[in-house]
Amino acid sequence: MKGNRPAGQRRRHNDLAVIPGLTAGLSLAALLIATLVTISAAMASFSARADSGTQSLQEHDWNHTIPKVIFATRQQQPITSAPSSVTIITREMIQAQGAFHLAGILRLVPGFQVFLSNGSTFGVTPHGFSDRDPRRLEVRVNGRSAYLPQLASVAWESLGVLPEDVDYIEVVRGSNVPAYGSNAILGAVNIVTRNPVVAAGSRIDITSGDAQTRIASFSHSAKLTDSELLLRGAYKESHGFDGVDDAAHMGHLVASGVFTPNLSHSLEFEMGLSQGDFGVGDGDHLDEFTNDDRHAFWVNGRWKYFSSDDQHWNFGLSWADYRYENSRPVLLSSLLQVPPAWIPLLVPGHEDEALELETGRRDFAVFNAELEHHLEWQSGQQLVWGLGARGDLLHTDHFVRGDGKVDTWVYYLFANVNKPLNRRWEMNGGFMLEKKNGFDAELSPRLALNYHYRPGQHLRISATRAYRQPALMESDRLWTVRFADGDLVDLVHSSDPDIGSEQVDTLEIGYLGFWGQGRWSLDIKLFQEQVRDAIDGIDTNENSCSVLLTGIEALLRRYCQSFFVDGDYGAPFDKRQRVFTNSGNWETDGLEAELSYKLDDSRSLRLTYAYLESEGSRIKSLEDGLSFGDYEDAVPRHSASLLLTQALGNHWRFNGFAHYVDQVAWRSGTDVDSYTRLDLNLGRTWRWANNEAELTLTLQNVADADYLEFQRNNHFGRRAFISFSLAWP
Amino acid sequence: MEVKGVKFGFKALLNSSFGLLLLLVGMWVQADAMVPAAREAATASKSITVVLSGDSGLYQRSLAALKRHLPTTMEVESLTLEQIASGERQLSANDFVVTVGAKAAEQVMATATEARQLSILLPSSTFYDLAKQYPQSAQRLDGGRLSAIFLDQPARRQLNLARLINPNLKAIGTLYDIRSQQLVQQLSEVAGGTDIEFRSRRLLPSDNPIAVLREMYRDIDVFLAVPGKYIFNRSTAKWMLYLSYRNRKPLLGFSEDYVTAGALAAVYSNPEQIAGEAGSWLQECLDSGKPLPPPSHPSIFSVSVNREVASRMGLGSLIAARLESQLKAQEQLP
CATH class of the missing domain: 3.40.50.2300 (Response regulator)
Structure with a gap:
């Protein structure tokens, strides 16, 4: 029986069985790279020939497209040429919405759900289906992939970015694996902070308000001979939800710069550190909350080289290092609800002692290097191809297999071609080939056709097949509870050694239209998303696994794992074990829409709506027979938002943001009823000489109808804040 | 009966509205057809040759806009750079050539043709560089047989x-x-x-x-x-x-x-505006037989x-x- 196989013998990690797959994957990658390099070289020489001797202006010098969207394909293209629906969030929208946390901004995106899992920790997920650590969304900050390698989720509160630091955000709504890899399986977010070249002088911002919220931040820019630098930092604290021990204190310091030695080269870099402690826990067990200390340090550099008029290269290098630590020691006697004197009898050789029930200290790091080559033809055709390597490193005392250290490397190759077929039709075709240590190579392709049937009117159809390879804590999980001397007390979680990639097939039809000289715009998308082999946990029980309950023998053989770890028995007291494997399938059909209307220079409104219908199931438990969990309420069926901006004259402004979310059942959270939240803010600006001061009053959830955020006891009531900012040259 | 009466009235209204709509559509079609007919009367048996610098949307948009501004009976022959370069299509003094883009302008100038040539969608500096490069251009410019509507603004x-x-x-x-x-x-x-x-x-x-x-x-x-x-x-x-x-x-x-x-x-000036202005120049020259106006920046x-x-x-x-x-x-x- 597979469940009795020692945990160390896995399909991966130098297993000989993997070599043919590895070899085949690498051969395929090598072949593709060779082909692309040849094409690039050929095109480059063609391009160079075509350009040689041209010293006169050409009509194309007037008609090059200025970039608007980069994140959909890595190429600079107008939003109407993108293969997916893209939401662009501008500074004006961020200011009007009035969010104090970066993640809160994404409530502006149709089809995205944003929740407070605890008082100061956020989760963001496209199309629901999430627990407190959403996966399946790629988030990049200034080009750096900002995920935590353990679960490929994002610690929004540790990114070192406040809403006022953001220049713009591009959100690709839909699978974007062909451009950015596994994590982007349901969407991708690109956060671009204010460039040091734009930021002028110094600025301070102070906010104070309910939930004992205090936020203070500053930024200062400096000019050097050949470069521009920006230093920014912030401190935040909040006591979180009433009656919940989820207070948080955090701070960050970030330095970024731009160096442009000549017209062909530019280097943008960033270095930052973030530190904080966060009260985290399950709302059902208020006495079990712990303090999670989180430290993060990152460096990120992006070098751009223009080798000719129509070619350039981007090289990115980033390193992020994290140290998280929490602790909840509980006496074994307390856990077993027995007198301490009984422990030596129950576990010979051991006295009663405090056991660590939380994840303890986790050290992890992400290294990423990637190269992109961009080519552009006068016909309007664009090609980008590139390759990269990503390393995920994790060290935790009792959460993964082996000696607690897991290093995984992913090598990838990608390409996208954007080709105008004629006056009206345009094609985007691309792929991502990823090879992760110990797993088969996965090829994720996408094909999209854009039809520009009238000026300002555009249709799009696209199909994507995408794969997400398991994150470290999905493929290498082995959560054990041990005595101080290392003896095993309980095996809590483990990974299925045969775990594989999730697969998502997406089909979407979109319309993007502009009227009234661009004052009106409408973006509608109809889509179908089929998720296969989704990774989730199955609860198993040693009793049912050992006797192979009749009727589900095959499932038990497939999913039961050994209850022994290195020869030690892992179920002396608790016979249960959760196994992470490919256990779910679901389909989401829906519609997403964005309508923007700029009434005049002083007024605008933006309406979003999403209708999501899902069905599917997962194997939830094999403890006492087979039980399924359904996904019907895993997504809110309806959600909508309305953003209204109004300049009142005399430097006053008034903005409103209303947000509706239908009922949803959060995994590891609770069933949350539908709610509507209305936020308002009123601001006044003063300008003198080159200085600017601003005072803003923000009211959140004005109607004061408490609603629940993600889990029990997260009651969000009315909150008021006052903010002051001052900027000077 | 009252209900029936309402229904009947509604039906009649619908029928009469439909009839009125048909009539209006018919008049609109007729009116639309009359305008080119009037143009055609003045420019019957005229033709132009268009040479595009490429096949991209920019040139196709210009060609489409140019055709929209010419009578439907006017023959528009579209040639590629290769057809001109290879001599497959020889340009004669009777031809009226519109070149779209810098490459097309140069290709036609290089053939030393006596054809009338109106170049559009090219920068003024490029046009004058080409005019200097091909000596016969000066004479053609003076004689109103070579002109241009530039892409750049004055x-x-x-x-x-x-x-x-x-x-x-x-x-x-x-x-x-x-x-x-x-x-x-x-x-x-x-x-x-x-x-x-x-x-x-x-x-x-x-x-x-x-x-x-x-x-x-x-x-x-x-x-x-x-x-x-x-x-x-x-x-x-x-x-x-x-x-x-x-x-x-x-x-x-x-x-x-x-x-x-x-x-x-x-x-x-976008390609449609420039092509539209070129269409007006063409009609004027073809109708009156006058020489081409001197090269200029777009007025639209x-x-x-x-x-x-x-x-x-x-x-x-x-x-x-x-x-x-x-x-x-x-x-x-x-």
């Missing part, structure tokens, strides 16, 4: 726009490279006749673009972007926009796209303003349509 129009945006304009500046040298020369000459100080600096490959732009923005009120090798295709365009925001000094672009990307405003143009940038710079009162009509009034254009 220098005075651009300076007028800058003045409308900033009535207190004292200094305007730009960066250029070898390709845009002549455009900047024109701007400098025109600015010389006004009280506007014109500052320009040639960008060299070894230049630090941010340092150069920083210095330029310090001394000017408005930055005027001109197309060029280093200006547009590189991240220099991004730095231009960023430093414009930072210094709160307007950046004027040269295309609608530039305005969408973040320039405050631009005056430009548009102005775009980026509202968000305007608000950010405290120039929220700028309205594109008003600027456009003010520019036309200054040039006494209809």
Whole structure:
């Protein structure tokens, strides 16, 4: 029986069985790279020939497209040429919405759900289906992939970015694996902070308000001979939800710069550190909350080289290092609800002692290097191809297999071609080939056709097949509870050694239209998303696994794992074990829409709506027979938002943001009823000489109808804040 | 009965409305058909040859716009560069050729043809360079057998726009490279006749673009972007926009796209406008047999303003349509 196989013998990690797959994957990658390099070289020489001797202006010098969207394909293209629906969030929208946390901004995106899992920790997920650590969304900050390698989720509160630091955000709504890899399986977010070249002088911002919220931040820019630098930092604290021990204190310091030695080269870099402690826990067990200390340090550099008029290269290098630590020691006697004197009898050789029930200290790091080559033809055709390597490193005392250290490397190759077929039709075709240590190579392709049937009117159809390879804590999980001397007390979680990639097939039809000289715009998308082999946990029980309950023998053989770890028995007291494997399938059909209307220079409104219908199931438990969990309420069926901006004259402004979310059942959270939240803010600006001061009053959830955020006891009531900012040259 | 009566009345109304609609559609079709018929009467048996520089959307849009502005009976023969270069199609003195783009203009000039040639969608500097390169062009220009409608806007129009945006304009500046040298020369000459100080600096490959732009923005009120090798295709365009925001000094672009990307405003003529103007020239020449007018900048143009940038710079009162009509009034254009 597979469940009795020692945990160390896995399909991966130098297993000989993997070599043919590895070899085949690498051969395929090598072949593709060779082909692309040849094409690039050929095109480059063609391009160079075509350009040689041209010293006169050409009509194309007037008609090059200025970039608007980069994140959909890595190429600079107008939003109407993108293969997916893209939401662009501008500074004006961020200011009007009035969010104090970066993640809160994404409530502006149709089809995205944003929740407070605890008082100061956020989760963001496209199309629901999430627990407190959403996966399946790629988030990049200034080009750096900002995920935590353990679960490929994002610690929004540790990114070192406040809403006022953001220049713009591009959100690709839909699978974007062909451009950015596994994590982007349901969407991708690109956060671009204010460039040091734009930021002028110094600025301070102070906010104070309910939930004992205090936020203070500053930024200062400096000019050097050949470069521009920006230093920014912030401190935040909040006591979180009433009656919940989820207070948080955090701070960050970030330095970024731009160096442009000549017209062909530019280097943008960033270095930052973030530190904080966060009260985290399950709302059902208020006495079990712990303090999670989180430290993060990152460096990120992006070098751009223009080798000719129509070619350039981007090289990115980033390193992020994290140290998280929490602790909840509980006496074994307390856990077993027995007198301490009984422990030596129950576990010979051991006295009663405090056991660590939380994840303890986790050290992890992400290294990423990637190269992109961009080519552009006068016909309007664009090609980008590139390759990269990503390393995920994790060290935790009792959460993964082996000696607690897991290093995984992913090598990838990608390409996208954007080709105008004629006056009206345009094609985007691309792929991502990823090879992760110990797993088969996965090829994720996408094909999209854009039809520009009238000026300002555009249709799009696209199909994507995408794969997400398991994150470290999905493929290498082995959560054990041990005595101080290392003896095993309980095996809590483990990974299925045969775990594989999730697969998502997406089909979407979109319309993007502009009227009234661009004052009106409408973006509608109809889509179908089929998720296969989704990774989730199955609860198993040693009793049912050992006797192979009749009727589900095959499932038990497939999913039961050994209850022994290195020869030690892992179920002396608790016979249960959760196994992470490919256990779910679901389909989401829906519609997403964005309508923007700029009434005049002083007024605008933006309406979003999403209708999501899902069905599917997962194997939830094999403890006492087979039980399924359904996904019907895993997504809110309806959600909508309305953003209204109004300049009142005399430097006053008034903005409103209303947000509706239908009922949803959060995994590891609770069933949350539908709610509507209305936020308002009123601001006044003063300008003198080159200085600017601003005072803003923000009211959140004005109607004061408490609603629940993600889990029990997260009651969000009315909150008021006052903010002051001052900027000077 | 009353209900029936209402139904009957509604039906009758529907029938009569449908009939009226048919009649209106018929009249509209007839009226539409009469206009080309009138044109055709005047230009029967005329034909033109169009040579495109390529197959991209830019040229196809121009060709489509040109056809829209000509009578449907006028024969439009579309040729490729290869057909001209290979001699597969020889141009005679009786031909009337419209070249779209710089490559097509050069290819036809290179054939030493005596055909009448109207070149569109090419920069003025490129047209005059080509005219110098092919000696017979001077004679054709003088005889009204060679002309052009340029892609670029006249220098005075651009300076007028800058003045409308900033009535207190004292200094305007730009960066250029070898390709845009002549455009900047024109701007400098025109600015010389006004009280506007014109500052320009040639960008060299070894230049630090941010340092150069920083210095330029310090001394000017408005930055005027001109197309060029280093200006547009590189991240220099991004730095231009960023430093414009930072210094709160307007950046004027040269295309609608530039305005969408973040320039405050631009005056430009799109391919449809230029092709439309070319259509009017063609009809005039073919109808009257007169020589072609001398080469000129387009008289049909548009102005775009980026509202968000305007608000950010405290120039929220700028309205594109008003600027456009003010520019036309200054040039006494209809």
